Amino acid sequence: MSVYINGIGAITPQGCFPSKDFLKEMNIFDTGRMTVVEPPYRDFIKPVPLRRMSKFIKMGLTSALMCLNNAKNQKPDAIITATGLGAVEDTDKFLDNLTDDNENLLNPTPFIQSTHNVVAARIAIETGCHDYNMTFVHKNASFEQGLLDAYLKINSGEYENILVGGTEEITEANYELKKNVEFWKEGIGNDRLLENNTTKGTIVGEGSVFFNLSQVKDSGSYAELKSMKTLYKLPFGLNRALVDFLASARLTPEDIDVVLLGINGNVEEDFIYDTTNELFKNSSLAWYKHLCGEYETSSAFALLLAADILKSKNIPEIIKLNDNKIEDIKNVLIYQQRFNRNHSFTFLSKC
Amino acid sequence: MPPKIYVTGIGVVSAIGLNVAENFNSLIKLNHGIGKPEYLDTVHSDTLPCGEIKMTNLELARLAGIKIGTDFSRTALLGLIAAREAIENAGLMNSGKNNMGIVSATTVGGMDRTELLYRNITPENRNFIISHVCGDSTEKIADSLGISGFVSTISTACSSSINSIMSGAGMIKNNLLDRVIVGGTDALAKFTVNGFNSLMILDKNHNRPFDRNRNGLNLGEGAAYLVLESEDAVKGREDKILCELTGYSNANDAFHQTASSENGEGAYLAMSKALEKSGLTIEDIDYINVHGTGTLNNDLTEAIAISRLFGNNIPPFSSTKPYTGHTLGAVGATESVFSILALQNSVVFPNLNFKEPMEEKPLTPVTELMRNVEIRNVLSNSFGFGGNDSSIIFSAV
Amino acid sequence: MEDLIKKLKEEILEVLNLEDMDIEDIETEAPLFNDGLGLDSIDALELIVLMEKEYGIKIDDPKKGKDIFYSVKTMADFITKNQ
Structure with a gap:
């Protein structure tokens, strides 16, 4: 069975999607952190449940509902979410209380909301979906593994349509904690990330992007999802991994019109992508992390761009890495990794 | 016809034993592992009994074959010990890793270390910042066992590791993997002890699942893994087959973040869909290892869901949480490992601490060890926060 | 009693994050849960924490919350009786 992307909903540092102004202008952040532009959540979530929700849950649930609206779908058959870090704000809040109050008289709410599957659970309650509900949490491969799960379940005919998405929040406290182990470029705007790719570090981001996948193509379909794979390590290098992945879809690098790369301006990582210049020399190479920042499920943002490129038949100027002109955009490949681990390949076509 | 999936290896570490043999021995001798936590540093140690593994991290590291001074959280150490046992049990320690993946589950990952360094970061402990995320323990296990392809982590609260088994099974069914290590790991942490305490669902006594006077759960720690293999992968090693994974399903209660619905809809759906997938009928199920946490809410709704599905033909059932x-x-x-042990050894482990059935739904679990019972198919339940309900069925081959 | 009721309402608004509401929106004798303000079991647990933190009254059995937290009035009565 074919698998189509029939709806997208997103809350990102570049605003919400779908919206007619999306990426018309780039939002600039120079604090080392890119935070989402939040929509009026009240338009989506009732006040009683809303009052307790952290940004993580609000973003996740709202983008999921936006996605269902976009797909003109009331209720998904199954729900799959992805998050590398989970509910950071609630987890920290509970840790704070635990530390400050010496394990006494703790408010239960942050603990209850700290589970990684809290967004998936909330969407189930909101949509009344009693079926399959899963949450993948494997670092920067989380989203692709969720996507693969959804793909397989539709492809096999087990489900007709599935809601799948990735959500990540960054808090002040977590950003400070992250500074202990990773370098972040403060004072450099995301618009100048590539000019500053000879130094260590990148910019932190956050966001929530959901997709409605369906076995039925309709007039609103964005693209057809063809195949995806995650590899923890590359036994024979990136070139071979890319060629093998494409071969498994009966393709060669020449068939790929656009390649979206997880380049992030970090001198310790970006060289990994060098081989793609040669391998895809006729393709349009592009990147996305200057728009959404670096976060575990940022590849969901990349899939949004890929799907939109295929539907609109247009590659936004601000993501292009070379000047190759593509007449008819048919095939898009997304490749990303972190520190040479958790490499992921996602391939989609126009429909 | 989708390929069959076999279990060829099991490994477990819990408060009642450091390996499968020790766990089995405790189960049949009715030795529980619930008591005062000695290694977890919490103000509640005198009032809240736990199923703690009586070893320091250093001792666990030695057991896991890890050099001292590495950045393994307790969660990762426990995981590695059980995963290694499973892979050795399957006879795959030195071969067959080619198309082998791992899907591991955890709810709080490296929290056992995070809560110690929180607001107190030093050059010595900063590596544990990285080991906090759920995926870290999975990667540590994968690195130690030489698994490098599909490495995945799932976290859906208390149903997490049934879901990781399901996920791995799906990878085999779709011919994406030949073999996969599946299971989960979680160490005791102040975070979870205080979390469940704030929900007022921790029993100050030993937990009493399905009992009228049950008053909550006891937390424990541990890890368990299974090796799943496709029919083709196991060719020539058929003696390694422990049982077949015949059914599994996940459903959602879609009712409340922590409480389960009155008619146990999610639990009912999970069990009935797993049964449907296995092609078995309710009469075929010989034993149910229930979720049975000992909380007022869980046990009642689970009992209701079981009654809805099985009517008056409820097979012998027990919760093993009073042990672990x-x-x-x-x-x-x-x-799942305990269910497979029941299957292999023709025994049903008792539901310790049970005295009187619940008023609202009086179901009586097995209270004494049953021996020489023919068990062909076992159903095991795990239900979690967010209404995440999963059931799994193992069948004799 | 009047002061206690006013204080309780303010505290309820704060600990339960009822940002959109004023103390005038909470009727002293109206039910807080289900049909009333629409509070649930998690709110009941939050109110148990409030009782101990602010009034030093420990409620060991969450089931008792049902009667104690029926309304602001019943909460105030309970506090007066137990302090």
């Missing part, structure tokens, strides 16, 4: 405590992300895999 509720080990969160590890519990589904741990109880």
Whole structure:
């Protein structure tokens, strides 16, 4: 069975999607952190449940509902979410209380909301979906593994349509904690990330992007999802991994019109992508992390761009890495990794 | 016809034993592991009994074959010990890793270390910042066992490790993997002890699942893993087959973040869909290892769901949480291992601490060890926060 | 009693994050749960924490919350009786 992307909903540092102004202008952040532009959540979530929700849950649930609206779908058959870090704000809040109050008289709410599957659970309650509900949490491969799960379940005919998405929040406290182990470029705007790719570090981001996948193509379909794979390590290098992945879809690098790369301006990582210049020399190479920042499920943002490129038949100027002109955009490949681990390949076509 | 999936290896570490043999021995001798936590540093140690593994991290590291001074959280150490046992049990320690993946589950990952360094970061402990995320323990296990392809982590609260088994099974069914290590791991942490305490669902006494006077759960820690293989992968090694994984399903209660619905809809759906997938009928199920946490809410709704599905033909059932405590992300895999042990040894483990049936739904679990019972098919349940309900069925070959 | 009721309402608004509401929106004798303000079991647990933190009254059995937290009035009565 074919698998189509029939709806997208997103809350990102570049605003919400779908919206007619999306990426018309780039939002600039120079604090080392890119935070989402939040929509009026009240338009989506009732006040009683809303009052307790952290940004993580609000973003996740709202983008999921936006996605269902976009797909003109009331209720998904199954729900799959992805998050590398989970509910950071609630987890920290509970840790704070635990530390400050010496394990006494703790408010239960942050603990209850700290589970990684809290967004998936909330969407189930909101949509009344009693079926399959899963949450993948494997670092920067989380989203692709969720996507693969959804793909397989539709492809096999087990489900007709599935809601799948990735959500990540960054808090002040977590950003400070992250500074202990990773370098972040403060004072450099995301618009100048590539000019500053000879130094260590990148910019932190956050966001929530959901997709409605369906076995039925309709007039609103964005693209057809063809195949995806995650590899923890590359036994024979990136070139071979890319060629093998494409071969498994009966393709060669020449068939790929656009390649979206997880380049992030970090001198310790970006060289990994060098081989793609040669391998895809006729393709349009592009990147996305200057728009959404670096976060575990940022590849969901990349899939949004890929799907939109295929539907609109247009590659936004601000993501292009070379000047190759593509007449008819048919095939898009997304490749990303972190520190040479958790490499992921996602391939989609126009429909 | 989708390929069959076989279990060829099991490994477990819990408060009642450091390996499968020790766990089995405790189960049949009715030795529980619930008591005062000695290694977890919490103000509640005198009032809240736990199923703690009586070893320091250093001792666990030695057992896991890890050099001292590495950045393994307790969660990762426990995981590695059980995963290694499973892979050795399957006879795959030195071969067959080619198309082998791992899907591991955990609810709080490296929280056992995070809560110690929180607001107190030093050059010595900063590596543990990285080991906090759930995926870290999975990667540590994968690195130690030489698995490099599909490495995945799932976290859906207390049903996590049944879901990791399901996920791995799906990878085999779709011919994406030949073999996969599946299971879960979670160490005791102040975070979870205080979390469940704030929900007022921790029993100050030993947990009493399905009992009228039950008053909550005891937390535990541990890890358990299974090796799943496709029919083709196991060719020539058929003697390694422990049982077949015949059914599994996940459903959602879609009712409340922590409470389950009155008619146990999610639990009912999970069990009935797993049964449907296995092609078995209710009469075929010989034993149910219930979720049975000992909380007022869970046991009642689980009893209602079981009655809805099985009517008056409820097979022998028991909760093994009075032995181990509720080990969160590890519990589904741990109880899967216990279910397989029941299957292999023709025994049903008793539901310790049970005295009187619940008023509202009086179901009586097995209270004494049953021996020489023919068990062909076992159903095991794990239900979690967010209404995440999973059931799994193992069948004799 | 009047002061206690006013204080309780303010505290309820704060601990339960009822940002959109004023103390005038909470009727002293109206039920807080289900049909009333629409509070649920998690709110009941939050109110148990409030009782101990602010009034030093420990409620060990969450089931008792049902009667104690029926309304602001019943909460105030309970506090007066137990302090």
